[in-house]
Amino acid sequence: MFMTSKRKRPSVAAADKIPTPSPPPNSNGGHPLFCFQYLRDGFGIEDLSNDQQAKLALGLGTIARYSWQECTLAPKHSKIGTEVLDIKWIKRPRVLEFPEVSKYLVFRYTGANHPVIGVRDGNVFHALWIEREFGDVYDHG
Numbered sequence: 001m002f003m004t005s006k007r008k009r010p011s012v013a014a015a016d017k018i019p020t021p022s023p024p025p026n027s028n029g030g031h032p033l034f035c036f037q038y039l040r041d042g043f044g045i046e047d048l049s050n051d052q053q054a055k056l057a058l059g060l061g062t063i064a065r066y067s068w069q070e071c072t073l074a075p076k077h078s079k080i081g082t083e084v085l086d087i088k089w090i091k092r093p094r095v096l097e098f099p100e101v102s103k104y105l106v107f108r109y110t111g112a113n114h115p116v117i118g119v120r121d122g123n124v125f126h127a128l129w130i131e132r133e134f135g136d137v138y139d140h141g
Contacts, residue, residue, distance in 0.1 A: 028069040030123040032107075034060050038097050038118075043129040043137065052114065052132060059109030060116075068123065071107075082107055085117065089138045095119075095128055104128070113140070 036045065045053060059079065063071060066080050074081040083106040087094070090104065098119050105125065106115045113134050118127040129137040 028072070029067055031067055032064055032071065033124045034064065035124050035126045038095065038126050038128055040092065040095070040129055043092075043131070045130065048130060048132050055114065056109045056116070056130065059114075060107075063107060063109075068120075076106075077108060079108075085138060090117070091139065092129060092137055098126070098128075 039045070045056065048056060063080050066074075071080045071082050076083040085104045085106050087102050087104065095101070101119050104117050105120050106117050107125070108115050109130075115131050115137070116125075116127050117129045117131070117137055118125050120126075131137050134140065
C-alpha cells in the first residue's frame with residue numbers, strides 16, 4: 001500500500017509577496033538605460049540617416065554593457081566616454097521637462113563626433129538631442 005503525502009501548496013497570496021529588491025544607493029554601479037521620450041523635434045532617431053541609425057544602435061548597445069562608473073571614467077572621445085556640458089553651450093531652446101538642469105551629459109555614439117546630448121536621472125539617460133551634423137546642437141569649440 002502506498003502512502004501519499006499531503007504537501008501544502010503555497011497560497012496565491014504568498015506568491016504575490018515576492019520581495020522587491022531595493023535600488024542601490026549609488027547608481028554608478030548600474031548600467032545606462034536609454035530613454036528617447038524627450039527627443040526634440042528634428043533631432044530624433046528618424047532624422048538620422050540609415051547609417052547613423054545603425055551606428056546609434058550599435059554604439060548605445062556597447063555603452064549599455066558598461067557601468068555608469070566605467071562610462072564616466074573613460075576618455076570622453078572613447079566608445080563609452082561621457083562629457084558634462086554646461087547649458088550655456090547649447091544652441092537649442094531650453095527643455096521645459098527638465099527646468100532644474102544646468103548641465104547636460106554627452107555620449108558619443110560612434111566614439112567620435114556624433115553626440116547624444118541628454119540628462120541623467122539615476123541609471124536612466126534621457127536623450128534630448130542626437131546630432132546628425134557636427135555642431136547642430138552645441139558649439140564644439
